[in-house]
Amino acid sequence: MLGYVIRRLLMAVVILFASSYLVYVLSAFAGDPLEDLRQSRDPNREALMAQRTERLNLDVSPFLRYFLWIRGALGCAAPFIAQCDLGTNLQGFQVTDLLARAMAQTILLVTGATILAIIIGITLGIVSALRQYSGLDYGITFMAFLFFSLPVFWVAVLLKEFGAIRFNDFLRDAGFSPFTIVFVDIVTALAFYSAAYGATRTKALISGGAALAVMLLMVGVDATGWLKAPFLGIPGILVLGLLGAVVFTFLISGFRNKRALYSGLTSVLVAVIVYFPIQGFLDDSMTWPKMFALGLVTLVVGLGIGYAFGGYDRGQGMRVGGLTALWAGGLVLLDRYFQSWPAYVSHGRIRGRPIATVGSSTPGFNEGFWLTGIDTLTHLILPTAALMLVALAGYSRYSRASMLEIMNQDYIRTARAKGVSERAVVMKHAFRNALIPLATLIAFDIGGLIGGAVITENVFAFTGMGQLFIQALNVVDLNPLMGFFLITGILAMVFNLIADLLYSVLDPRVRVKA
């Protein structure tokens, strides 16, 4: 294994050298870095051109100039021997600084989108595989094909119009007319009817229930002015928390393990009990490390509850307790953000239009932990949605295929034959194995994502890696461009290796050649 990894890494270094050389030469011949000066009417433009040529060694042929660049770049690989120097851009800023700033922005952008796309995509894929050839399956399959064919810039412009501009207009005098409620209700009922599985009576019951729930929700939202001043409060946390506990119990252990269910319910109760005492702690003195510590405490408490309930399978109870505790903690946090929401919307810089269309934050907005947090979230929501929608399709197709393959294996039939419940068959025997090929795919995707959101960043004016690349390319600014490529190339290589190693670790049938 170690030998294999070392061999792969050595190979990766050689390949990285070769492809960075290729990119360097190709980009160097893509245009003229002095073009802006050639067209300027500045009297001292000759001097400026000479200065830039001198600073960037533009008089050296690109075939050789690469080696000047790589000498500095190698310093980044061996920081003790030489200095890390990726050069400067046309304006004279250090590329390392530019990259650090751009990376932070891009990571902010892609993290949420990737996690959401993976969770939702895999869930959809698994569900459609379990209900193969049903209306739901056909619906999801068609949506997957559609999303796969959507250009991301088109989705992004649509989201800007309907998710931000129109939605902000709607929030101004938020409320539903009776006509809207009836219309949404009919659509919900139809959607649930075609998606439900079973006898006609069951389908009718399910769709009727869903429609009733949606109607009550909309009337409630309308009556309480929820859209203006959203809240969860004790009732919301209790209801949603208990729902979470039930779902986690069902997925992880099944209802026959009563102790697991009890530990989930207890976690929710604890969250409700500490709701008031903890509010004083969640003030503007909050910081991200403190938040992380709180999350950790929540997890430990949840696991402890599961441990205390014990039983024949303590691990299941602990998992249910821990997950439910995190879920309930997240609800308390959401409630805290909701409390700051009216203040954010009516803030002088926001002026009642909370959902932003460009940038990663309102310039100069710094109003304490909670308001700034909301500001970041409202800026992230649209680009995240665009990236997620586009990435979703691939995951749902792959997980459907993988799940179908697994569900057809002999050991699944064996499990069913010996009387294992359908839940255990799906969650324990099939789902885990279906994740193996997906693990490699996910590792692969993450490697490509850091440099991959070029268009999304462009549409939403996010100053991340993609923007850095496009701006550098437009003026043929080689140093930032190569910095961008170096990061994406290294990440692609590393995650490629991780994907392969992951596969051999997860699937014992695959062995790497040592």
Add this chain to the structure above:
Amino acid sequence: MTTQTPPPEGHTQHDDAVAKVAEEGIDGLARETEGLSQGQLVRKRFMHNTAAVIAVVVLLFVVLLAITSIGFGPIPGWWKWGFIEQPPLVDGGRPTLRFTGLGEHPFGQDNLGRDLFAMTMRGTQMTLLVMTIIGILTGIIGTVIGAVSGYYRGMLEAFLMRVTDVIIIIPLLVLAAVLGRTAMTYVGPGIWRVVALGVLIGLFAWTALARLVRAEILSLREREFVDAARLAGARDRRIIFKHILPNSVGVITVNLTLLLAAAVLLETALSYLNLGVQAPDWSLGRLISANQQAFTTRPWLFWFPGLFIILICLSINFIGDGLRDAFDPRQKKFNPKKATEASGHMLDETDGYSVVDAGAHQKDLPRDIARSGADDEGTAPGPQKPV
């Protein structure tokens, strides 16, 4: 379906159902394969896929509409406006497309009065042109490099595959953007710049196909019919092109189709970033980027070009899916409704899974997943989608 054994004595109702399905299966199989060439079989299976057939019709319609409406090169078009003319604005440029007819400006006009239908058709032409060039070049280069390295192995394979490795780690969008910028620098505006863009991208986009073809050839070259051909004295070239490649035509066609869909998105994305097709020519991506600010006032300028991108891309994806099913030898003629009913009779507790559709959903497994493993090459991704 193929591995059913006759039921033992002492029939139950279930056994009868099994036997019936099994007989039908074997009969159906025999009838289907009798006296048909591989091409006929594939065509027949493809024609049974309604979605794919509709997709072919839609794609053909779009291509014909784009070429005949405003004409292309020497071909004259039947549409009255060109994509550069600026007729006077009618009714604020609103679309006149109705069920009754096209009207003066079916897709509407932009603020200068230019006819959006003509511009969209021009954009579709450019998108299809780039797609075709990329498809042809990628198909030829990828197949030849994959076949040669898979067949000859040794130093040649090592060299070609390392070249592939070097190119494949550059994200396709990044590479294409650099090449688009190059085309902008060296080729003057006009149709030749578009052609140059397609050629440059085609020269670098073959890597994924080459890997897949190589993997396919590696397994085919060990088969008996290749040995037989070699014993009969056939030359390498004949073995590769007459014996091996026809057998891997499924892999090539399917992956090429998926690559075409990716190429459409790639070209529109480049043009959206202003690194692809440029003024005064139109691409579907450039139409959207030029008109996105006008969404509130003239939404139709945004809807129609987007609709055409989705139409082209969606139909190609459906065709690719249909081809994958059609080329898969494990797949038999398959009716999902029938299978669900039959399985309902046979095994009540299996949620619709049964021996009847055993071969059926193999088709859904993407080839690169089926192949992926920890070998030297790393995991082969599908065509990248620009995001």
